[in-house]
Amino acid sequence: MRPPLARQIRRIILEQSKRAHVGHIGSALSIADIIAALYGGSSIGGSLRIESPDDPERDRFVLSKGHAVLALYAAFFLKGWLTEESLNTYCGDGTALGVHPEHILRGVDFATGSLGQGLSLGVGAALAARLQGSARRAFVVVSDAECNEGSLWEAVMFAAHHQLSNLVVIVDLNGQQALGYTREVMSLEPLGERWRAFGWDVHSVDGHDAEAIQEIIAGLNMTAGPPHVLIARTTFGRGVSFMENQIKWHYWPMSDEEYDQALGEVATQVRAMPGAEIEPATGAIQ
Amino acid sequence: MxxxxxxxxxxxxxxxxxxxxxxxxxxxxxxxxxxxxxxxxxxxxxxxxxxxxxxxxxxxxxxxxxxxxxxxxxxxxxxxxxxxxxxxxxxxxxxxxxxxxxxxxxxxxxxxxxxxxxxxxxxxxxxxxxxxxxxxxxxxxxxxxxxxxxxxxxxxGKDDRMTVPGLNGRFELGRAQRIGEGRDLLLVAMGNMGRDTVAAAQILASRGITCSVLVVASLNPAPHHDLTAALSQFPVVLTVEAHYITGGVGSLVSEIVAEGGLGCRVVRCGIKTMPNGITGSQGYLHQMYGLAPEALAATALEALGKE
Incomplete structure (x- = not known):
């Protein structure tokens, strides 16, 4: 039996963070299951309809919380869109695989990194599909603290006004931001009610249950009605006991001992982390 | 426009x-x-x-x-x-x-x-x-x-009736449009200051000073060649812009003069102070900032040592 996809994404997040000695580990672990649900693996489909990253009729994806991009690189690698050699340039000199997604990397539709901007890009992508009579959809993953940005709500209003039913937002509700817990820094609750009040179709989901995320997306009316948001309840640093809900793992890199423990926890699956079964990573290397 | x-x-x-x-x-x-x-x-x-x-x-x-x-x-x-x-x-x-x-x-x-x-x-x-x-x-x-x-x-600009005499709608990316072939003074105008800059040139002509006006509408790509060629022919240039004097066409001309080692003195006409709450008509404000044709002409005469 193959390890679940999200577990492979987590392993890559840990390996690459350790190799490059960089942080943003907790944020990437937080969205591992969301990314697994959207992208799937080399042989199992995700919710995104992407025949090839070069297909103009592919669904568009915006990782608005760009600092979690390592989870996306891991998915690209597992899809076979990124070689192991390229993956290993993460945070190196002269690479496009930096701490935030760059549009020149195959598979990245939009560069991000400045919070509060990605949803507008997704809104434009969804509107473009409608104007062109295309069945393309647009998916955007935003962080919960990103909802502090006023510009995000400009896009929220626009999408609801124009009833962009082909737009899906997933909010990574891990309750943390750079310097503290969101409940202490800037209260967001009731977050789902706020999106609903702006006219969105709101769903609540366990953000670590990839199958549940896929089921909700499969049931959305993407041809008429309001845009959709999944409020995905997640645990920051999910899968590594000493990182979970710990502020320091927003920026902190791992020591050797921490790395060994983290890798062991993810490998032995000390917590239930459901996800799709896929081919081994080595089979996906180009 | x-x-x-x-x-x-x-x-x-x-x-x-x-x-x-x-x-x-x-x-x-x-x-x-x-x-x-x-x-x-x-x-x-x-x-x-x-x-x-x-x-x-x-x-x-x-x-x-x-x-x-x-x-x-x-x-x-x-x-x-x-x-x-x-x-x-x-x-x-x-x-x-x-x-x-x-x-x-x-x-x-x-x-x-x-x-x-x-x-x-x-x-x-x-x-x-x-x-x-x-x-x-x-x-x-x-x-x-x-x-x-x-x-x-x-x-x-807001004004659809504005016409710059001699421009005749000319535009080309990376080029400046020249109006007049005067040899005493070069005036470089950015965008919507074109008309009043030509008006200043006319006032100066009545005082016996012939001017060439370069209208710069293409700021990027900048008209490096046209500006370098013109700046090489004049000892003094007045840059004219409805903009702070930093960052606009005055800065562009200064960059070209400095990098090209050109022997041309740059006099920047533009908005030099934060408005600080003083409002009024555009005409009033241009007077205040020395951007009205008469004021530009006076600045030119001073720069040429003829005042």
């Missing part, structure tokens, strides 16, 4: 279905030629300039050519980071239309003045920056640039 813009865009939209127009709830009595003709391609996004540029970026990635429209300061400064991270970084054909360069919105105060937009836009590699001098040149510039693969920023 906004009327000329709307007219030219409507004509382009007739033949190119990729063209869309988005406005941040501005353009009353200006955008109707487009909005009436192409209602399904016209979007009033509300008072939300950041989202407007972000949405335009998403539209452009899918193959559209979106024009986004607002007053200069909101189009440029409010949405600046979205412009930088969106159409500039992705090199997508979004066109940002700012109306009211300088202090054209005189009584509205600093919140509505576009006095640093060229400065902040000109520093961005990969962004074409155009400040037309009159309505006819606006039309030429819109028609000449609509199909560029990368983004464009337009700084338009």
């Amino acid at each position: 906004r009327g000329a813009f709307a007219q030219a865009l409507s004509e382009l939209a007739e033949r190119d279905p990729r063209i869309l127009l988005l406005t941040g709830d501005l353009g009353y009595m200006a955008l109707e030629p487009f909005a009436d003709k192409f209602p399904e391609r016209f979007f009033n996004v509300g008072v939300a300039e950041q989202n407007m540029v972000g949405v335009a970026t998403g539209l452009a990635e899918a193959g559209f050519i979106p024009y986004v429209y607002s007053i200069v300061t909101f189009a440029s400064l409010r949405a600046y980071e979205f412009i930088r991270n969106g159409p500039i970084q992705h090199q997508l054909p979004v066109r940002i239309i700012g109306v009211g360069g300088g202090v054209e919105y005189g009584q509205n105060g600093l919140s509505h003045y576009g006095v640093e937009d060229v400065g902040v836009m000109r520093v961005q590699p990969g962004l074409t920056v155009i400040a037309p001098a009159d309505a006819e040149q606006t039309r030429t510039a819109v028609l000449a640039t609509y199909d560029l693969p990368g983004p464009v920023y337009f700084r338009l």
Whole structure:
């Protein structure tokens, strides 16, 4: 039996963070299951309809919380869109695989990194599909603290006004931001009610249950009605006991001992982390 | 110039279905030629300039050519980071239309003045920056640039009746347009100061001083060749802009003079102080800032040591 996809994404997040000695580990672990649900693996489909990253009729994806991009690189690698050699340039000199997604990397539709901007890009992508009579959809993953940005709500209003039913937002509700817990820094609750009040179709989901995320997306009316948001309840640093809900793992890199423990926890699956079964990573290397 | 813009865009939209127009709830009595003709391609996004540029970026990635429209300061400064991270970084054909360069919105105060937009836009590699001098040149510039693969920023004047004598609608990217062949003094005007700069040249001519005027509408790509050639022929140049004197055409000319080691003294005419709450008509404010034709002529005489 193959390890679940999200577990492979987590392993890559840990390996690459350790190799490059960089942080943003907790944020990437937080969205591992969301990314697994959207992208799937080399042989199992995700919710995104992407025949090839070069297909103009592919669904568009915006990782608005760009600092979690390592989870996306891991998915690209597992899809076979990124070689192991390229993956290993993460945070190196002269690479496009930096701490935030760059549009020149195959598979990245939009560069991000400045919070509060990605949803507008997704809104434009969804509107473009409608104007062109295309069945393309647009998916955007935003962080919960990103909802502090006023510009995000400009896009929220626009999408609801124009009833962009082909737009899906997933909010990574891990309750943390750079310097503290969101409940202490800037209260967001009731977050789902706020999106609903702006006219969105709101769903609540366990953000670590990839199958549940896929089921909700499969049931959305993407041809008429309001845009959709999944409020995905997640645990920051999910899968590594000493990182979970710990502020320091927003920026902190791992020591050797921490790395060994983290890798062991993810490998032995000390917590239930459901996800799709896929081919081994080595089979996906180009 | 906004009327000329709307007219030219409507004509382009007739033949190119990729063209869309988005406005941040501005353009009353200006955008109707487009909005009436192409209602399904016209979007009033509300008072939300950041989202407007972000949405335009998403539209452009899918193959559209979106024009986004607002007053200069909101189009440029409010949405600046979205412009930088969106159409500039992705090199997508979004066109940002700012109306009211300088202090054209005189009584509205600093919140509505576009006095640093060229400065902040000109520093961005990969962004074409155009400040037309009159309505006819606006039309030429819109028609000449609509199909560029990368983004464009337009700084338009409000006044559709403005005409720069001798310009005749000429425009070319990376070129400056010369008016007159006088040999005593060079005047370099940015965009909507073209007319009053030519008027200043006429005043100087009546005093026996012949001038050449270069109208700079293409700020990026800058008319390096034309400016270098002209600056090499004159001991003194007056730069004239409805803009802070830092960052605009005065700075551009200074860069060219310094880098080329040219022996030309640069006298920058523009807005030198923060308005600090003083409002009034554009004419009043231009007097205050030394940008009226008579004031420009006086500055020129002083620079030439003939006052």
